[in-house]
Amino acid sequence: MDEKQRYEAGLKVRRAVLGDAHVDRSLSRQNDFTREFQEMITRHAWGEIWTRPAFDRKTRSVMTLAMLIALNRGDEFKLHVRGALNNGLTQDDIKEVILAAAIYCGVPAANSAIHQAQEVFAAD
Amino acid sequence: MSDKRDASERFRRGREALQAIMGEGQIDRLDAAYAEVAPDIVEFLVSFAFGDLYARPALKPRDRQLATIAALTALGTAQPQLRSHIKAGLAAGLTREEIVEVLMQMAVYAGFPAALNGLAAAKEVFAEAAKG
Incomplete structure (x- = not known):
C-alpha cells in the first residue's frame, strides 16, 4: 500500500x-x-x-479512552468518547473504563473524565 | 575551602537548611555529583529550594517532608529524590507509620501504581536505616 x-x-x-x-x-x-x-x-x-x-474498533476505543485519561488529555478524550459511542460502546461501557482508570490514574483524573464524558453525552 | 557562593546570603541560608535536613556533607555530595555536567545547578537548587523555600518557618521540618514525599510520589518521575526525602523525613522525626500513611493516601489521588512505587522506595530506605 x-x-x-x-x-x-x-x-x-x-x-x-x-x-x-x-x-x-x-x-x-x-x-x-x-x-x-x-x-x-x-x-x-x-x-x-x-x-x-x-482488535475490533470497540476494543481500540476502550484502550484509547484509558490512555487519554492516564495522559490527562481532556480534549482528545472527549473526541474519543464521541468515537467510542460511534464504535458501539454504551455509556455504561465508558463508565466502566473511567472506574478502572480511577485505580491506576487516581480519582481526580477519573473525576475529570466523568465530567468530560457527560458533556459529550449532553451534547447529543 | 573557600566557596565563591558564600557571597550570597540565600546560598548560605540554603546550605544550612539543606544540611540540617539531609545531613552534614550533603553540599559536597551534590557538588561531586554535578561538578562535571552542571556545577551551577547546585547553586540554583540550594539557593531556591532550600534558601528561599525550606528555610521558611511556617511549616515544621517534619510537615514539609510529608508534603514533599506526597508530591514526589504523585509525580512518579522522581524515585531517587523520593528516597532522599523519605530518609530526610525519618531524620526530621517522622515515624515509619506516618510515612507509609501518606504514601497509601496517594493511591487515591495519583493511582495505585504511584503509591506502590512510593512504598517500594520506603521499603528500601527503611531497610538501609535498619542496617545503620
Missing part, C-alpha cells in the same frame, strides 16, 4: 469513528500550517494503527 492509499484507508476509518461532520470540519479548516500534521495522523494513527485487524 502506498502513502496515498494508506491515507485513504485511514480517512475511511477516521470518518467511521469520529463521524463525517467532525472530519469534514477538520478538513475544511486545514491550512498550510496544519496540512502535513493532519495527513500524518490520518495516514499513521488511522491508516496504520486503527486499520489493523487484531
Whole structure:
C-alpha cells in the first residue's frame, strides 16, 4: 500500500469513528500550517494503527479512552468518547473504563473524565 | 575551602537548611555529583529550594517532608529524590507509620501504581536505616 492509499484507508476509518461532520470540519479548516500534521495522523494513527485487524474498533476505543485519561488529555478524550459511542460502546461501557482508570490514574483524573464524558453525552 | 557562593546570603541560608535536613556533607555530595555536567545547578537548587523555600518557618521540618514525599510520589518521575526525602523525613522525626500513611493516601489521588512505587522506595530506605 502506498502513502496515498494508506491515507485513504485511514480517512475511511477516521470518518467511521469520529463521524463525517467532525472530519469534514477538520478538513475544511486545514491550512498550510496544519496540512502535513493532519495527513500524518490520518495516514499513521488511522491508516496504520486503527486499520489493523487484531482488535475490533470497540476494543481500540476502550484502550484509547484509558490512555487519554492516564495522559490527562481532556480534549482528545472527549473526541474519543464521541468515537467510542460511534464504535458501539454504551455509556455504561465508558463508565466502566473511567472506574478502572480511577485505580491506576487516581480519582481526580477519573473525576475529570466523568465530567468530560457527560458533556459529550449532553451534547447529543 | 573557600566557596565563591558564600557571597550570597540565600546560598548560605540554603546550605544550612539543606544540611540540617539531609545531613552534614550533603553540599559536597551534590557538588561531586554535578561538578562535571552542571556545577551551577547546585547553586540554583540550594539557593531556591532550600534558601528561599525550606528555610521558611511556617511549616515544621517534619510537615514539609510529608508534603514533599506526597508530591514526589504523585509525580512518579522522581524515585531517587523520593528516597532522599523519605530518609530526610525519618531524620526530621517522622515515624515509619506516618510515612507509609501518606504514601497509601496517594493511591487515591495519583493511582495505585504511584503509591506502590512510593512504598517500594520506603521499603528500601527503611531497610538501609535498619542496617545503620
